[in-house]
Amino acid sequence: MSPGSPIGVFDSGLGGLTVLKELVSALPNENFVYLGDVARLPYGTKSPGVVTRYAERCLEFLVAKGVKMVVIACNTATANALPKLQAESPVDVLGVIEPGVRAAIQASRGKRVLVLATNSAVRSEAYPKAFNAAGSEVIVEQIACPLFVPLVEEGWFDHPVTVAVAKQYLESRDLSAFDVVVMGCTHYPLLEIPLRQVLGSQIS
Ligand code: DGL
Secondary structure (H helix, E strand, O other): OOOOOOEEEEEOOOOOHHHHHHHHHHOOOOOEEEEEOOOOOOOOOOOHHHHHHHHHHHHHHHHHOOOOEEEEOOHHHHHHHHHHHHHHOOOEEEOOHHHHHHHHHHHOOOOEEEEEEOHHHHHHOHHHHHHHHOOOOOEEEEEEOOOHHHHHHOOOOOOHHHHHHHHHHHOOOOHHHOOEEEEOOOOHHHHHHHHHHHHOOOOO
16 A cells, blocks of 8 residues: 555445546546445345445445445445444545535535435434534434435436435425535435425525
């Protein structure tokens, strides 16, 4: 491992490519190794212990490739396994929840934030805990949207079925109460077009 070694990035599938895209544009001189663990996708429906085991295998795989650090480009793996991976890893490990929370706190004027995430990430309460840890007074509500992940993996980014599923998940809430929605799963930004149709344009 040397300063010229690549940065490892992993997710359960395609979603982490949304993070990789930002990393490549922020760090144009770095090389990256990306692992999409599609063989074991989805992570979001699995128990914390299973997600942690999968995340440990991804870390091992990337470390064996000689990476100098690892970015967990998966909220579900970050929610369940970040401290364990940080403790076990020979290289630095970063997650995606804290940066997302910081951005949401900055963007929210109304102090009501809606987090969309997988079942596992919602159950872990990682987002409400991270808002608390940041000393924020933001009121956080969460909705689990598990069907979004297979829709993304299917490539149905802008499809009537995806819009119908988004309506089903989101229309139970008074969306006008929120000024910020956090895409608490790295797959969800790929559904921006159908999600905008349901969320409206007043929400960041
Ligand atoms: N992309 C992952 C996340 O950010 C989860 C997708 C899955 O359920 O595998 O949470």
